[in-house]
Amino acid sequence: MKNIILFILIVFVLVTTTSAETIRLKSGKYITGKVIQDKDDKDGFWLEKLDGGTVYIRWSQLDEVERDRLKNTSQDTATGQENKGQLIDGIRIITSYRTVEGILVSEKDDVMNIKTSRGIEIVPINAIIKKELAKLRPEDVYSPKELVERMAATCKANDSECLIKVAEYARSLKLYDEAKNYITKAKALLTANNPDSEKLQKKIMELDATIILDEINRLKENADYEKAIDMADKLLAEYPDTAIAKANTDLIKRLQAEADEFQKNKDKIMAKKVPEEWYKLLESLLGKAAGEKQMSSAGKYVEGSLEKELLASLMKKFNLPREDIEKYWDMRDNTKRLSASYGTGSWIVLGGSQGMDYGGGQTMGKKLQTQNEWWGETPNIIKKKWLEAYYAETSQYVKKVSEKKDNCTNCSGKGTVKATRNNQEVDVTCPRCHGVKVTITITYY
Structure with a gap:
C-alpha cells in the first residue's frame, strides 16, 4: 500500500496534466485533447485525445509560438495558478x-x-x-501598464498600503513613472491619525530610495556618470536612514572611480554598448511594426523611418551626436553574426504565385494566400523575423553575409503537392511556398 501511495506521489510531482487543449501543428492540422507533460521529457509530450486514444507530440512538430503557449500553460497548471483564480x-x-x-x-x-x-x-x-x-x-x-492599472483598480479608497503595493509592482515591471505616481498618491493619503502612518511612511521612503538607485544604475548603463553622481548625492542626503543608503555609503566614490575608468576606455566601452542597444531597439521596433502595421506600410517603415527612429533613441539614451553613434556602431564586433528568415513568406520576395482575393489562385487543393492574407494570418513573431530579414537586405547600416535557401518542408522543394479532383490525383501549387520551392534565411552583422 505504501508503495502505491509513493508511486502516486511521484507521478503527481513529475507529470503535469492540463485541461483539454486544441493544438496546432506546423502542418496546419490541429488536434484536441489533454496534454500530459513529463518535466523530464525534453523531446515532447503525450496527448490524451477526446476519443480516449493517446498520441505522442514532439516539440519539433510545433512552431515557436505554439511551443511557448503550451509550455506557459503547463507552468500555470503546475504552480496552481488556475486554481488560485489568477x-x-x-x-x-x-x-x-x-x-x-x-x-x-x-x-x-x-x-x-x-x-x-x-x-x-x-x-x-x-x-x-x-x-x-x-x-x-x-x-x-x-500590457505591463494595464496590469498595473488593473491592480490599482482593486485598491479601496484611502488605502495607502494597497497603493504602495501597486507602486512596488510597477517598479518590478520597470514602470518607474507609474511607480512614482502611485507613491505620490499613497503619500497624499497618509494622516497623523492613521496608526500605521509611521510604518507606511518608512516603507515609502525605502521604495523611493530603491527607485533612485534603479535610476542611478540606468544612468550608469547609459554612461551618464555626471547625472548618476548627482542622483547618488540626492539618495545619501535625502534618504540617509534607509537600508539602501546605509548599504551604499561609498556610492559616490565608486561612481567617480567608474567614471574615471570610463574616460580612459570610452571608445572600447561604447563600441560594445551602442551595438548592444542598437540590436535591442531594432528587435523592439520590428516587433511593434509587425503587430501594428499592414504589410505595405511595415515594409516602407523598414526602408525609411525605422533607422531614423532608432538613431534618435540612441542619441538620446547615450547623449551623443549622430556621428558618434555611427562611429561606435561601425566599431562593432563583425564576427557576431545574426540570422533572420523570411520563413513561410519567402515566396513574397521571390515572386511566388499569389492567391486571388475573390477565390484563390488555383481551383483545387488548398487555396493560395494573397500577400495581405499571409500577413494577416501569420503570428507576429514570424512577421518580425520577415521584417528583420528585409532590414538585413535593405539597410545601409548592416552587412549581409550570406543567403541560405532550404527546401520547403511541405513540398520537399518540388513547388507542387498532390491533390485529388474527380478521383484523380493532380499536381497543384504548394500552398506553403507558393511554387518557389524554398525558404530564405539571411545572415548579417
Whole structure:
C-alpha cells in the first residue's frame, strides 16, 4: 500500500496534466485533447485525445509560438495558478498558420479583433479553423501598464498600503513613472491619525530610495556618470536612514572611480554598448511594426523611418551626436553574426504565385494566400523575423553575409503537392511556398 501511495506521489510531482487543449501543428492540422507533460521529457509530450486514444507530440512538430503557449500553460497548471483564480476568461482562435489567444474586442468587417498583451491582433474570419473559450494568464492579454492599472483598480479608497503595493509592482515591471505616481498618491493619503502612518511612511521612503538607485544604475548603463553622481548625492542626503543608503555609503566614490575608468576606455566601452542597444531597439521596433502595421506600410517603415527612429533613441539614451553613434556602431564586433528568415513568406520576395482575393489562385487543393492574407494570418513573431530579414537586405547600416535557401518542408522543394479532383490525383501549387520551392534565411552583422 505504501508503495502505491509513493508511486502516486511521484507521478503527481513529475507529470503535469492540463485541461483539454486544441493544438496546432506546423502542418496546419490541429488536434484536441489533454496534454500530459513529463518535466523530464525534453523531446515532447503525450496527448490524451477526446476519443480516449493517446498520441505522442514532439516539440519539433510545433512552431515557436505554439511551443511557448503550451509550455506557459503547463507552468500555470503546475504552480496552481488556475486554481488560485489568477487566470482570466478569454478566447483561443486557431487558423492554419497561428493560434491567437486573448479577449474578443469586436467581430465585424469579416475580421475578429483580439486584444493581447502585444496589442490588437486581427484575424480574418474566413481563416478561422476553430475558436474556443480559454483560461489565459493576465500577462498574455494585458500590457505591463494595464496590469498595473488593473491592480490599482482593486485598491479601496484611502488605502495607502494597497497603493504602495501597486507602486512596488510597477517598479518590478520597470514602470518607474507609474511607480512614482502611485507613491505620490499613497503619500497624499497618509494622516497623523492613521496608526500605521509611521510604518507606511518608512516603507515609502525605502521604495523611493530603491527607485533612485534603479535610476542611478540606468544612468550608469547609459554612461551618464555626471547625472548618476548627482542622483547618488540626492539618495545619501535625502534618504540617509534607509537600508539602501546605509548599504551604499561609498556610492559616490565608486561612481567617480567608474567614471574615471570610463574616460580612459570610452571608445572600447561604447563600441560594445551602442551595438548592444542598437540590436535591442531594432528587435523592439520590428516587433511593434509587425503587430501594428499592414504589410505595405511595415515594409516602407523598414526602408525609411525605422533607422531614423532608432538613431534618435540612441542619441538620446547615450547623449551623443549622430556621428558618434555611427562611429561606435561601425566599431562593432563583425564576427557576431545574426540570422533572420523570411520563413513561410519567402515566396513574397521571390515572386511566388499569389492567391486571388475573390477565390484563390488555383481551383483545387488548398487555396493560395494573397500577400495581405499571409500577413494577416501569420503570428507576429514570424512577421518580425520577415521584417528583420528585409532590414538585413535593405539597410545601409548592416552587412549581409550570406543567403541560405532550404527546401520547403511541405513540398520537399518540388513547388507542387498532390491533390485529388474527380478521383484523380493532380499536381497543384504548394500552398506553403507558393511554387518557389524554398525558404530564405539571411545572415548579417
